């Protein structure tokens with residue numbers, strides 16, 4: 465069974481479903497949110513019920529589904545004549561997914577003509593709307609004005625994507641896929657989190673140091689722990705810049721990705737951004753050495769006098785050391801987190817690294833273990849502080865490790 469997601473655990477989410485063919489994605493979304501640990505109360509408009517039945521949502525959420533403003537027979541759920549108040553009270557989020565042009569118009573003008581619209585007026589939690597409609601409809605000034613007025617009142621807009629519609633036409637109005645919708649809901653839930661208003665840079669992945677146009681030196685880092693940290697920071701409400709040399713991992717919704725290749729490029733990106741940020745988390749496995757020269761063309765074995773070329777390496781810059789120098793000169797970030805991947809004498813080397821690199825929190829892991837460290841889903845780390853405090857966390861998913869680190873970062877920021 466998949467792991468729950470702390471950002472959703474115990475949270476009550478009202479999912480408003482309106483009449484679009486994209487309703488089928490809302491079913492999967494309701495299922496995934498439930499599996500993630502949320503309590504999902506679905507409200508369907510009449511039009512939505514033409515695409516999917518309430519029973520479908522009831523089956524995936526295990527909860528009553530609300531459809532009728534006037535129905536007084538509750539069948540175990542909240543009696544619907546007061547459901548709008550009961551549902552709205554204590555909800556963490558009201559997400560209208562998919563949101564049709566008609567529903568957006570009704571919300572924008574404050575109508576109260578069905579259960580969904582009434583509940584939207586009663587609710588005080590954040591409102592998320594994910595429009596889904598034909599591209600020409602979404603571009604219409606009436607729809608755009610209605611969306612803008614909801615956003616001006618604080619609604620979170622999940623921008624539709626570009627793609628093919630059921631009509632066969634293409635355009636901008638397609639409901640994003642479920643992982644992106646989940647990411648958008650995480651970002652919306654995080655808005656009042658412990659890192660709200662903070663800016664965080666996270667580096668991730670092993671850098672690649674070119675030998676020639678086709679070959680490079682790298683290491684076994686996958687970037688998974690760094691990406692999990694970016695997601696955890698977003699869950700806590702931070703604005704995140706992800707400086708990554710990792711490829712092929714899904715970028716957390718809301719993170720700004722800066723793709724880099726080499727240690728030099730990573731250093732340039734970090735130093736360019738580090739003045740204005742609250743936190744730097746160096747989860748990347750930065751190359752310590754790179755080829756002294758990079759061949760302009762592919763090195764051909766037929767042109768070599770000997771069997772194989774001899775590579776001469778040189779040291780790369782230490783990014784954390786250069787950030788330490790900037791901090792001594794009085795520049796941000798206020799909190800710096802470093803990693804230490806060691807295959808022997810873990811604590812000894814980690815403590816030495818913490819002092820040398822001037823970090824406030826050091827995450828040490830033993831990469832000789834098969835279930836922790838590089839390119840696996842789990843990690844077992846020890847968290848060290850300059851005051852000598854050590855916390856050894858048990859084996860857990862990289863997502864949980866990330867949450868533990870972000871919790872401590874928030875505490876350090878105060």
Ligand code: CTP
Pocket residue numbers: 727746747748749750751752780781782783784785801802803804805806817821
């Ligand atoms: N790091 C860095 N710049 C480098 C190399 C590493 O900023 N050129 C950062 C890493 O992102 C990590 C920490 O320093 O947060 C420790 O990285 P690690 O590779 O474990 O240490 P090294 O500096 O390579 O030291 P050693 O060779 O002694 O292991």
